[in-house]
Amino acid sequence: MSITPSRNTVPVVDARHFRDALSQFATGVTIITTRLPDNSFLGLTASSFNSVSLNPPLVLWSLAQTANSMPVFTNNSHYVINILAADQAALAHQFARPSKNRFEGVDFKLSPTGLPIISGVAAWFxxxxxxxxxxxxxxxxxxxxxxxxVSPKEPLVFHGGRLLSE
Structure with missing residues (x-):
């Protein structure tokens, strides 16, 4: 049984202060990849990744509702979560910026369902x-x-509003 407490007021939290507080939690950095309807590839940088369950094996990540890629990720049956290695900060930036082809110059292989697995990552799912x-x-x-x-590489870490390898 789930109990949801009632709330009479909405808390007022300063957005900048909230972001500053969140930045104190170190996270890994991922690139989520999938396929576009024209069979080209889509990828984006995300640090909102976490495990959910071992049985069944479940993970989660989140995407802004206003993201241009939302319809693609909502409708596709599969995606790959690439956990970046410590030496891949440039890729984190490349996939975070708007670009016609974020995969330009990126070495990757295809997963069992034909999606990009970026070479040299610390792990992928x-x-x-x-x-x-x-x-x-x-x-x-x-x-x-x-x-x-999984590989023996150290992961790329985001903390305090920056990548720790920089």
């Missing part, structure tokens, strides 16, 4: 797009991991 939950200004994507791999 190919996920079935299991469920989505709109919350606030983002949508939380829950992926069921169908396959994954």
């Amino acid at each position: 190919e996920c079935h797009n299991r469920s989505r939950y709109p919350e606030g200004d983002h949508v939380i994507f829950v992926g069921e991991v169908e396959c994954c791999d």
